[in-house]
Amino acid sequence: MPDRDSRDVPSPRAQPATDPETYETGTHEAGTHETDAERRRRRARFLRDLAEARELRDRVQPRRVKVARLRHAMRMRTFRW
Template sequence: MTENTGKSPQQLERLRRRAAFLRELEEAKALRDRIAPRRARVRRIRAAMRRATYHH
């Protein structure tokens, strides 16, 4: 994100906050998957079933 042409400081700050939030969200998901691997597996299977069902 080194290129900031045409973006206001407010927009850049919002993008930085969003990137940090998404990083923390991924870390939280990874931690939850390590703590409860069975639940994580079930969640992945259900997500795959949803994608297979509604992907027409």
């Protein structure tokens, strides 16, 4: 029996996303127009998720947050005369 090589297995990235939570069919199909309200809702959801991810990263890596805060303070001090 021949051994299966890792190249024979398709990559999970090669398959299109069909999960309804991650793929919005209505906005990507040809001929449909996204309204401003839908775009704003989608953008607000994205910004909420982004803020949540940043808060999680800040909790997980407190040293990184402290260093970033100190660097920002140093930049502000050198900017102001």
